[in-house]
Amino acid sequence: MEERFKTFTVLIAKISRNIRKIKTEEMSEMNLKSPHVSCLYYLFKAGALTAKELSDVCEEDKAAISRSIDYLEKEGYLQCDSQAKKRYRAHLSLTEKGEKVGRFIADKIDNILALASEGLTEENRTIFYQSLTLISDNLQKICNEYGE
Amino acid sequence: MEERFKTFTVLIAKISRNIRKIKTEEMSEMNLKSPHVSCLYYLFKAGALTAKELSDVCEEDKAAISRSIDYLEKEGYLQCDSQAKKRYRAHLSLTEKGEKVGRFIADKIDNILALASEGLTEENRTIFYQSLTLISDNLQKICNEYGE
DNA sequence: ATATATTTGTTGATTTTACAACAAGAGGAG
DNA sequence: CTCCTCTTGTTGTAAAATCAACAAATATAT
Numbered sequence: 001m002e003e004r005f006k007t008f009t010v011l012i013a014k015i016s017r018n019i020r021k022i023k024t025e026e027m028s029e030m031n032l033k034s035p036h037v038s039c040l041y042y043l044f045k046a047g048a049l050t051a052k053e054l055s056d057v058c059e060e061d062k063a064a065i066s067r068s069i070d071y072l073e074k075e076g077y078l079q080c081d082s083q084a085k086k087r088y089r090a091h092l093s094l095t096e097k098g099e100k101v102g103r104f105i106a107d108k109i110d111n112i113l114a115l116a117s118e119g120l121t122e123e124n125r126t127i128f129y130q131s132l133t134l135i136s137d138n139l140q141k142i143c144n145e146y147g148e
Numbered sequence: 149m150e151e152r153f154k155t156f157t158v159l160i161a162k163i164s165r166n167i168r169k170i171k172t173e174e175m176s177e178m179n180l181k182s183p184h185v186s187c188l189y190y191l192f193k194a195g196a197l198t199a200k201e202l203s204d205v206c207e208e209d210k211a212a213i214s215r216s217i218d219y220l221e222k223e224g225y226l227q228c229d230s231q232a233k234k235r236y237r238a239h240l241s242l243t244e245k246g247e248k249v250g251r252f253i254a255d256k257i258d259n260i261l262a263l264a265s266e267g268l269t270e271e272n273r274t275i276f277y278q279s280l281t282l283i284s285d286n287l288q289k290i291c292n293e294y295g296e
Numbered sequence: 297a298t299a300t301a302t303t304t305g306t307t308g309a310t311t312t313t314a315c316a317a318c319a320a321g322a323g324g325a326g
Numbered sequence: 327c328t329c330c331t332c333t334t335g336t337t338g339t340a341a342a343a344t345c346a347a348c349a350a351a352t353a354t355a356t
Contacts, residue, residue: 007280008261008280009167010205010206010207011280011281011284012160012163012164012167013164013167014207014284014288015164015280015283015287016160016161016163016164017313017314018287018288018291019160020342021291021294033342035342050304051304051305052305057158058158059158060161060343061343061344061345062304062305062306063305063306064343065305066305066306067306070306086304086305086306086349086350087304087306088304088305088351089304089305089351109157112290113156116283116286116287116290117279117286119286120279124279125279127272127275127276128275128276128279128280129156130272131265131268131272131273131275132155132159132160132163132276134267134268135264135268138264138265138267139162139166139170139264140162142166142170142260142263142264143166143169143170143173146173165343165344181312182312183312183313199334200334200335203334209313209315210336211314211316211335211336211337211338212312212313214335214336214337215336217335218336234319234321234335235334235335235336236320236321236334237334237335
């Protein structure tokens with residue numbers, strides 16, 4: 001069990017770090033950082049989303065998403081369907097440029113994911129994913145108690 | 149597959165964040181940050197280690213470990229078996245105070261780990277851990293290619 | 297309609313993490 | 327021994343993530 005903790009927390013941290021590294025490395029020519037990539041990825045996959053939905057699906061800090069949206073809009077990757085001063089519940093959608101890059105990102109990421117899980121049987125992949133979900137929920141419950 | 153990527157990378161990031169949060173939250177009275185906790189944990193579990201070994205086992209940046217050691221030494225949690233100006237290959241070991249806190253941390257962490265994996269069968273736990281290791285190695289290989 | 301509460305979004309500041317340049321020691325070959 | 331190389335450790339800096347305070351829009355109740 002001790003040995004498992006070691007590997008569990010250490011491995012999770014390592015995987016997390018490497019995923020971020022891969023995301024930024026693969027997109028370095030375009031000068032897109034990890035949260036930018038996430039935004040483009042999900043807008044491409046899911047279609048138009050509000051800022052809130054985007055931050056939910058990315059599980060990223062809303063502050064980070066807010067700033068990412070600023071950047072991506074400025075660079076012409078996405079547009080906002082509302083002219084309101086702030087983006088309240090406005091739907092964000094990819095521009096043509098954003099769509100193109102989104103597709104590129106999705107391909108890259110899906111490919112990397114395939115490489116990452118190379119060697120896992122389909123069955124174990126399923127078990128792994130379910131376990132990950134369960135563990136995430138359990139940890140979230142623990143964390144929720146701190147706020148009270 | 150797309151759905152899986154979403155959950156996979158997002159879940160990993162979330163778990164990683166929550167682990168850090170739990171570590172610092174549980175130790176907040178003692179003013180120990182996440183890397184400090186890791187150092188104490190492994191020194192307690194593994195006995196005396198060099199700085200290099202510690203940074204290897206924690207998979208943390210050697211810079212972070214170096215500064216953590218400074219802090220932990222200053223606060224009297226650990227001692228260094230060498231009088232050299234720098235700590236080259238010196239073994240770091242816990243003081244009495246460090247030992248006490250190390251035990252406390254180990255208990256806490258092992259408990260949290262048990263809670264985190266609550267609901268998993270022993271068999272799935274094994275599969276999960278093996279999968280995690282495999283994925284970590286695969287991703288590491290991908291990252292290693294960037295340096296070349 | 298107006299006041300109040302809730303959700304959603306933004307901004308600034310702080311903390312954590314990562315990176316890279318450097319320095320110190322150890323080991324090996326001549 | 328002394329020069330060279332490799333490993334290990336340190337420090338400064340830059341980047342990223344987190345947090346908290348705030349502001350704007352929306353929803354709700356009276």
